[in-house]
Amino acid sequence: ARVARLRIAGFKSFADSTSVEILPGLTGIIGPNGCGKSNIVDALRWAMGEGNARSLRGGEMDDIIFAGTTTRPSRNMAEVTVTLEDALGIIPPPLHEQSELEITRKIERGSGSAYRINGREMRARDVQTLFADMASGARSCAMVGQGRVAAIVNAKPEERRQILEEAAGIAGLSARRHEAELKLRATEANLQRADDMRGQVE
Numbered sequence: 001a002r003v004a005r006l007r008i009a010g011f012k013s014f015a016d017s018t019s020v021e022i023l024p025g026l027t028g029i030i031g032p033n034g035c036g037k038s039n040i041v042d043a044l045r046w047a048m049g050e051g052n053a054r055s056l057r058g059g060e061m062d063d064i065i066f067a068g069t070t071t072r073p074s075r076n077m078a079e080v081t082v083t084l085e086d087a088l089g090i091i092p093p094p095l096h097e098q099s100e101l102e103i104t105r106k107i108e109r110g111s112g113s114a115y116r117i118n119g120r121e122m123r124a125r126d127v128q129t130l131f132a133d134m135a136s137g138a139r140s141c142a143m144v145g146q147g148r149v150a151a152i153v154n155a156k157p158e159e160r161r162q163i164l165e166e167a168a169g170i171a172g173l174s175a176r177r178h179e180a181e182l183k184l185r186a187t188e189a190n191l192q193r194a195d196d197m198r199g200q201v202e
């Protein structure tokens with residue numbers, strides 16, 4: 001699959017809806033300092049499910065919503081849509097037959113984020129797992145922000161392992177394993193409770 005387009009509305013400096021086409025090959029984004037080049041990359045990482053506001057250069061998640069300028073009022077909602085092409089089979093049914101996927105994350109001031117894929121509501125984890133499987137998650141080495149090279153060199157072994165796992169495309173598997181383990185533990189606790197109750201009845 002390939003990221004073909006980004007639609008950004010109300011995100012950081014993008015007050016109005018803006019579309020960025022990413023054609024095959026190399027795409028460069030040029031502009032003066034502070035014009036919003038890094039904000040485009042932040043928008044992509046945010047839509048991929050980045051959960052840490054600080055790694056998007058904010059204090060809290062609502063800081064990514066357009067905060068207004070001297071001439072324009074702030075907004076209360078931000079939405080970013082990533083369009084993936086050649087996406088056949090990269091997510092489980094019922095969307096596995098779609099060759100184009102539109103992954104949308106929306107945030108409303110004070111009430112958190114919601115995710116949709118082709119209009120269906122999804123969990124953050126589903127979106128994170130999708131991009132982790134593509135080895136291009138928000139934290140992967142496919143996304144190298146300013147200062148990230150130094151951060152990777154200086155990373156602790158555990159963090160570096162995460163980066164390598166993401167690059168190898170197995171981070172999605174690890175996330176699923178973790179989720180399965182949590183379910184298993186909850187089921188074990190339920191069984192234990194059922195046993196206790198049976199003990200009391202007998």
Ligand code: ATP
Pocket residue numbers: 011012013014031032033034035036037038039040063064065066067068
């Ligand atoms: P440089 O070349 O210096 O790295 P850049 O083009 O990458 O710059 P960005 O860091 O993407 O620039 O954009 C910074 C601009 O985004 C600043 O002008 C800042 O005021 C604006 N900005 C960031 N968050 C918001 C927000 N929530 N609302 C409005 N504007 C914002």
